[in-house]
Amino acid sequence: MDVELRGITKRFGPVTANDDVNLTIRAGEVLGLLGENGAGKSTMMNILSGLYSPDEGQILIDGKPVDFEGPGDGIAAGIGMVHQHFMLVPVFTVAENVILGVEPTGRFDYLDLATARKQVRDINEKYGLQVDPDALIEDLPVGIQQRVEILKVLFRSAEVLILDEPTAVLTPQEVEEFFGIVKSLRDAGKAIVFITHKLHEIIEIADRINVLRGGRITGEGDPKTLTENQLAEMMVGRPVSFDVKKGPFDPKETLLEVKNLVVLRENDEIAVNHASFHVRSGEVVGIAGVQGNGQSALIEAVTGLHHVTAGSISFLGKDITNASARERHRMGMAHIPEDRHKSGMISNFTIYENMVLNTYYDDRFSNGPNIKWPEVLKTAAQYAIDFDVRTPSVYLKAGNLSGGNQQKMVVARELERETKLVIAAQPTRGLDVGSIEYIHSRLMDARDEGDGVIIVSSELDEIMSLSDRILVMFEGRIVAEFDATAGPVDKNAVGLAMAGAHE
Amino acid sequence: MTDTSNRDTLTAKLLQRAAPGRAEFEDLVIVPIFAVIVALIVGALVMLATAVDIQTIGRSYLALLQGSVGSINSLSETLTSAIPLVLAGLGLALGFRAGLFNIGAEGQIIVGGIAAVIVGFSFPGMPWIIHLPLALLAGAVAGGLYASIAGWLRAATGAHEVISTIMLNLISYRLLDYMLGLTWMQREGRSDPVSKSVVPSAELPRLLTDIDPNLRLHAGIFVMIGAVILVYWLLFKTKTGFEFRASGENPDAARYAGMRASLIIVLAMATAGALAGLAGANQVLGVLERATPGFSAGIGFDAISVALLGRSHPIGVLFAGLLFGALEAGGRQMQVDAGVSIDLIGIIQALIIVFIAAPLLVRAIFPWGFRKPAERKE
Numbered sequence: 001m002d003v004e005l006r007g008i009t010k011r012f013g014p015v016t017a018n019d020d021v022n023l024t025i026r027a028g029e030v031l032g033l034l035g036e037n038g039a040g041k042s043t044m045m046n047i048l049s050g051l052y053s054p055d056e057g058q059i060l061i062d063g064k065p066v067d068f069e070g071p072g073d074g075i076a077a078g079i080g081m082v083h084q085h086f087m088l089v090p091v092f093t094v095a096e097n098v099i100l101g102v103e104p105t106g107r108f109d110y111l112d113l114a115t116a117r118k119q120v121r122d123i124n125e126k127y128g129l130q131v132d133p134d135a136l137i138e139d140l141p142v143g144i145q146q147r148v149e150i151l152k153v154l155f156r157s158a159e160v161l162i163l164d165e166p167t168a169v170l171t172p173q174e175v176e177e178f179f180g181i182v183k184s185l186r187d188a189g190k191a192i193v194f195i196t197h198k199l200h201e202i203i204e205i206a207d208r209i210n211v212l213r214g215g216r217i218t219g220e221g222d223p224k225t226l227t228e229n230q231l232a233e234m235m236v237g238r239p240v241s242f243d244v245k246k247g248p249f250d251p252k253e254t255l256l257e258v259k260n261l262v263v264l265r266e267n268d269e270i271a272v273n274h275a276s277f278h279v280r281s282g283e284v285v286g287i288a289g290v291q292g293n294g295q296s297a298l299i300e301a302v303t304g305l306h307h308v309t310a311g312s313i314s315f316l317g318k319d320i321t322n323a324s325a326r327e328r329h330r331m332g333m334a335h336i337p338e339d340r341h342k343s344g345m346i347s348n349f350t351i352y353e354n355m356v357l358n359t360y361y362d363d364r365f366s367n368g369p370n371i372k373w374p375e376v377l378k379t380a381a382q383y384a385i386d387f388d389v390r391t392p393s394v395y396l397k398a399g400n401l402s403g404g405n406q407q408k409m410v411v412a413r414e415l416e417r418e419t420k421l422v423i424a425a426q427p428t429r430g431l432d433v434g435s436i437e438y439i440h441s442r443l444m445d446a447r448d449e450g451d452g453v454i455i456v457s458s459e460l461d462e463i464m465s466l467s468d469r470i471l472v473m474f475e476g477r478i479v480a481e482f483d484a485t486a487g488p489v490d491k492n493a494v495g496l497a498m499a500g501a502h503e
Numbered sequence: 504m505t506d507t508s509n510r511d512t513l514t515a516k517l518l519q520r521a522a523p524g525r526a527e528f529e530d531l532v533i534v535p536i537f538a539v540i541v542a543l544i545v546g547a548l549v550m551l552a553t554a555v556d557i558q559t560i561g562r563s564y565l566a567l568l569q570g571s572v573g574s575i576n577s578l579s580e581t582l583t584s585a586i587p588l589v590l591a592g593l594g595l596a597l598g599f600r601a602g603l604f605n606i607g608a609e610g611q612i613i614v615g616g617i618a619a620v621i622v623g624f625s626f627p628g629m630p631w632i633i634h635l636p637l638a639l640l641a642g643a644v645a646g647g648l649y650a651s652i653a654g655w656l657r658a659a660t661g662a663h664e665v666i667s668t669i670m671l672n673l674i675s676y677r678l679l680d681y682m683l684g685l686t687w688m689q690r691e692g693r694s695d696p697v698s699k700s701v702v703p704s705a706e707l708p709r710l711l712t713d714i715d716p717n718l719r720l721h722a723g724i725f726v727m728i729g730a731v732i733l734v735y736w737l738l739f740k741t742k743t744g745f746e747f748r749a750s751g752e753n754p755d756a757a758r759y760a761g762m763r764a765s766l767i768i769v770l771a772m773a774t775a776g777a778l779a780g781l782a783g784a785n786q787v788l789g790v791l792e793r794a795t796p797g798f799s800a801g802i803g804f805d806a807i808s809v810a811l812l813g814r815s816h817p818i819g820v821l822f823a824g825l826l827f828g829a830l831e832a833g834g835r836q837m838q839v840d841a842g843v844s845i846d847l848i849g850i851i852q853a854l855i856i857v858f859i860a861a862p863l864l865v866r867a868i869f870p871w872g873f874r875k876p877a878e879r880k881e
Contacts, residue, residue, distance in 0.1 A: 305759060326761030335759070343759040346752045353745070358760035360745050369741045381517040385510060395520045 001062060001078055001159035001191060002026050003048070008057035010043055017043040018054070019215040025160055030182060030192040032206025032223065034199070034235055036432030037403055040215040041195055045162050048193075049081045050074035079160040080153025084168060086145050090138035094131055094148050095120045098155050123154050127184050142291075143174035147181065161185065162193040167201055171290045172460055172495035179205050197235075197433065199228040200461075211235050236434050244440050244465050247448040249485045251280035251468070255421050255452040256302070261311035263297045271297035273476035274311070279421065279452040284443070286467030286484075287456045290498055294476035295456045296338060299425050302454075303335045304328045316420060329358060332420030336410055336427050338456065344410045347399030351391060352380035354398045355413050387412035388438060404435030411439055415446060422446045425456045440466060460498070464491060472497040530862065531819075533872050535812065537865045538858035539826070546851040555843065563841035570836020571829035577836070579711055579720040583790065585828025586723045587612070587782035587802045592809035592820040593734045594778030599815040600738060601771035602751035607653055607668025608779040609803025610675035611646040615780025617682055618645030620787045620794040623701035631704040638705040639726065639784050646780015647773040649675070654772025658765035664772070672803070680796060690793070698794040707789035721789035727821075730778060735817040737774070747771050779803060808856050827852060 005023040009016065018040045025031050035041045046052045048059065050068030058065050061077055068074055074081070088097050095117045104112040104119075120133040129147045137145060146166060153161055163182070167175050182205060186192055196202055202209055203223045211219035211234040219234030232240040256279040263272035272294045279285050289295050300306035302313060304325035312321045320328055329335070337344040345354045356365050356376050365376050380394045389408045391401060398406060407427070415422065424443060428436040443466065447453045457463050463470055464484070472480040472494060480497035482489045543564065550560050571581050591608045598605040619642035626634055653671055656662040682688050683696035690699050707726075711718035738744040750757040750767045758764055782802060787794050809827055813819030834848030858865050866873050 324761065324763075325759070329761055337759055343753075343755040346749060346756050348752045349749070357749065357756065361742055366742055369743065371740060371742055371745060373740070377518055378514075381514045384517055385513055391517070393519055393521055394517050 003079065003160055003191065004060040004063075005044070005048065006058045006060060008044065008047060008054045008059075010040075010047060010052060010054050016215050018047070021057070021212075021215070021217055023210060023217065025191045025193055027159065027191045028186055028189050029207045030186050030194055030205055032202035032209040033193055033195045033212065034197065034202055034209060034231060035195075035212035036197065036235055036434070037430065038432075039212040039235075041212055042164075043215075044212070045081065045164065045193070045195065048074060048160075048162065049079055050077075075153070075156050075158065078158055079162065080156060080158030081162045082146070082149045082153060082164065082166060084165045086142075086149055088137045088145060088148060091136065093134050093136055094140075094151070095133040097137055097148055098133075098151050100152075102156060119155065120151060123151060127154065127181065127188060129181060141174075142169045143171070143178065146170070146178070150181070150185075158190075160191045160193065162195070164195045165197070166194070167196065167198065169291065169458075171498050172491065173499050175201070198461075199231050202231070203228065213237055232433055236432070240433055240437055244444055246284075246444040249283065249468055251283040252450065254278050254280050255316060256454075257314045258302065259312045259314075261298070261301060261313065262309045263294075263301045263306055264309050265297065270476050272301065275473075275476070275478050276311075277471055277478060277481075279454055281420075281450050281452055282447060283468045284447050284453040284455060284466050286463035286470045287454065287473060288460055288463045288470055288494055288498055289456075289458070289473035291458050293473045293498075295473050296425070297476075298473070299335075299338070299423055299454075299456055303333060303423060326358075332418055334414040334417075334419040334422045336407075336414050336422070336424040338425035338429070340406055340410050345398050345406060347397065349398055350395050351384065351389070351398055351401070351409060352377050352394040354409060355380040355383050355394075357413065359413070359417065383412040383416050384409070386416065387442070404431045407431055407435060407439065411442060415442060419446065419451055421452045421454070423454045423456075426458065427455065428457075428459070428462060460491065460494060464489060464494070470494060474498065474500045529873055531814070534862045534865050535855075535859060537869050537872060538855050541858050541865065541868060542851050542854035545854050546847060549850055550843065550847065559841050559843065563837045563843040563847075566837040566840035567830070567833035569833070570840075571833035575711070575714065576718060577832055579718040580832035580835070581825065581829045582724055583719045583721065583828070584831040585824045586721075586727045586789070587785050588806050588809050588827050589727050589821055589824030590730055590782035590785060591779045591803055591806035592813060592824050593730050593817060594775035594782075595806055595810035596813060596815040596817065596820050597734055597738065597747065597778070598771055598775040599810060600751045601747040601767060602754060603654075603657075603768065603771055603775070604665050605650065605653070605668050605772065605775050606665055606807065607650060607671050607776070607803070608782075608806050609799050609801070610668065610672035611650050611776040611779035612783035612786070612799045612803050613675040613679050614649040614783070615642035615646035615776075616783030616787045616794055616798060617679060618642050618780070619705075619784030620698050620701060621688070623705035623788055624699040627702045627704070629704055634702075634704040635707065635788070638701070638788055639781060642780045642784025642788075643777040644780070646783060647777035650776020650779070651769055651773040654769040657772075658768045676797075679794070679798075683794065683796060696796055701788055701792045705788060706792060707785065719790065723785040723789040726781060726785060730781065731817045731821050734778070738817065743770065779806070782806070805852070808852060811856060812859055826855075 003025040005021055008018050008021040010018040021044060033041055043052065047054050049071065050073040051071045053068065059068065066077060095113065098120050099116045104115045106112050117133045124131055129151060131144055131147050131151060137148065167178065170178060182192055194202065194205055203226065206223050209221050209223050209226065210217055211231065213235060259276050261272050261275045262270065265271045275298060287295055297306055301308050304323055308321050312319060314320060315328065315331060315333065341347065359365060360371055365372055377394060384391060384394060387408045389405050389412060391405060398409060401409065422443065427439055427443065443453055455463060455466055468485050470482040470484055470489060471478050474497065482494060547560050570577050572578060591612060595605055595608055619638045622638040622641040649671065653664045653667040656667050657664050680696065683698055688698050690697050707721040707723045709719065709721050711720050738748065746762050746767050749760065750762060750764060754764060783799065786798060791798055805827055809823045810820055813823035830848050830852055834845045837843050838845045
């Protein structure tokens with residue numbers, strides 16, 4: 001089945017999200033769709049799946065114009081979307097999830113699970129998905145859950161599959177397997193739209209690439225001839241540097257010393273299992289690992305947000321195992337939280353309020369019980385300029401900023417003061433190339449000025465390009481350490497350690 | 504050179520405050536006005552449905568207007584009714600801002616009122632300049648302490664404040680009944696549960712007796728105005744207020760910013776309770792001059808509506824309190840003039856809240872009052 005978008009324009013008030021977009025999706029082909037956040041990728045895919053109707057333009061399926069009126073029409077026409085965030089019922093089995101909403105039923109609404117399981121098994125075999133139809137979703141790793149999402153759209157006889165940032169949650173090994181599945185789907189004649197902002201992936205998997213910027217298609221090409229730099233330039237609109245500039249590696253005194261740290265989760269499961277490591281002045285320590293292997297708990301324990309069950313943490317030569325988050329913050333620990341919406345900022349607060357969210361009590365900004373708002377405003381404007389937070393005014397609610405600008409706001413707040421140790425958790429998750437480049441360079445500036453930097457990321461590339469030393473966490477333990485200053489680290493070895501192969 | 508001047512222009516631009524948008528104006532002014540109008544219309548329909556004839560409905564709304572703002576006496580009654588609503592409403596608004604849904608204003612009013620009345624009758628002969636502030640303070644402290652119980656339960660055990668404050672309300676009713684029967688509390692020579700009277704030195708003096716001795720407006724209005732200013736300052740100008748608002752908007756981010764959630768919860772509850780306690784003190788020292796069973800008269804619950812209607816903003820609470828005070832004073836007049844039950848006022852108050860809470864409904868009824876949704880997305 002071929003799908004063509006012809007002259008699609010979609011406006012939201014004064015904002016034009018899609019501007020005269022032409023796109024062809026062909027059966028038996030992987031179309032890579034590349035674009036920054038806000039480039040209009042989601043709008044376009046929502047039009048394609050029937051959620052929005054375009055203001056101008058047409059959708060043609062096999063040459064015939066179609067008119068989608070609701071979200072159900074897309075899948076009915078054979079266009080299925082695999083969302084970045086899974087929509088699965090954790091306590092249901094794979095088969096139950098797959099049939100949800102289109103259950104095969106017998107007489108008196110009898111749920112025909114046997115048929116369902118057989119159908120699921122057939123699809124499984126046809127495309128080599130290797131998912132047990134009777135497994136409970138909550139017992140499955142993310143990589144397999146994603147395959148269940150693919151099963152769901154295949155079960156609904158989709159001929160076109162839209163995959164929205166599918167690799168964001170996978171380990172490098174899982175990505176390889178996933179690409180295998182994508183290729184077998186393509187070879188079976190399905191049309192695939194692969195949405196991502198990861199350049200090397202799109203070059204590897206796509207047969208054809210379209211780049212979207214500012215709602216328009218700004219580039220089109222053959223992945224065999226295009227380079228990452230060319231693609232990035234099409235995506236951002238200016239040359240982008242991938243080489244993170246950093247000074248010579250010159251570590252000084254140890255700033256942070258973590259010894260035999262044990263941290264428990266709320267349900268008394270072990271989150272961090274006897275972890276020991278140190279961070280020196282002027283070095284970047286990257287903590288790699290698949291999400292959910294204890295990195296978050298480790299960071300929360302180091303920053304004073306999570307109770308430590310055993311072990312010790314010392315910072316600047318002082319034991320801080322039981323110090324409050326604020327004490328550590330005052331000692332020069334900066335923390336860029338992994339989830340800025342949940343814990344890094346307050347969407348309903350203005351930018352200037354967010355800029356002093358953890359320094360408002362400081363003498364600079366307060367006088368007795370009062371906050372010196374004029375001072376706060378002036379400082380916030382300076383921070384915004386220094387960190388390239390693009391906003392019309394600091395009075396704007398933080399929730400109205402784009403993701404990249406929100407993150408730059410958080411980074412500005414954390415770095416614009418005397419820091420000794422910078423802890424950045426997923427500092428660039430979900431950001432566009434331009435913001436990533438900027439935040440990386442600010443983190444490296446901190447390192448070159450003599451701060452210790454800890455970077456936690458599920459993006460292995462990010463860890464590899466920034467770190468002087470790489471620690472790998474698996475099931476709460478630090479299972480491997482790699483020195484990146486001596487020479488390039490074997491990415492495969494790190495990936496294997498992330499998957500637990502070091503045992 | 505150009506770089507610095509460039510930077511200065513940029514700074515100036517960033518510090519510019521956008522004029523309040525049309526959308527805000529619609530939210531804060533047009534929706535409430537229309538909500539009141541719709542509520543009055545539906546109120547009329549309710550009266551029609553209960554077989555009240557059109558003439559009487561007209562007379563009752565005229566009485567509502569006259570009884571609330573039609574004369575000095577009505578204005579005095581409106582303000583007198585508004586004072587405790589605004590005070591307690593401020594407390595609730597402050598709690599809402601901090602993310603605490605305090606249903607306990609009624610109990611805090613009772614406990615504050617009891618404390619104020621005890622101080623009020625216990626020290627005859629004390630100069631009023633000490634006695635009155637002392638009685639008010641007693642009310643505030645008692646209300647604050649009573650509310651802190653719920654705050655402490657929440658902070659220490661996670662018990663939800665909605666449940667615990669409702670329970671504390673029930674306890675306070677019985678506490679009042681019990682105390683009114685105590686020999687040192689009960690008025691001499693009375694068998695029914697009525698407390699001793701507050702001595703004049705602890706009374707909130709009436710302000711307009713020179714014009715007409717029947718005018719009940721009392722000095723509590725200054726307490727009310729002071730409280731509005733105090734709460735505004737606390738919420739928007741101080742570190743504590745910043746912490747309250749941050750924890751209310753996003754407790755996780757507040758924790759990450761090093762704020763201490765448990766302390767904030769107890770502090771916010773105590774402040775809210777102190778304001779409700781002041782409302783109670785205001786009633787016994789300014790209006791009733793004694794404590795009687797049920798003297799709180801549901802003010803603590805009406806104050807929830809006032810705080811919601813006022814969008815948990817001190818100025819909003821002031822206006823909402825005045826509106827509810829006017830409805831109450833006008834409602835009494837309505838009952839006298841047109842013989843319509845005062846319960847109708849309760850219905851109208853409830854309808855106003857329903858329509859405020861459903862702005863989309865109001866927009867649908869009065870489409871010409873609002874700009875089209877598409878134009879609103881800026």
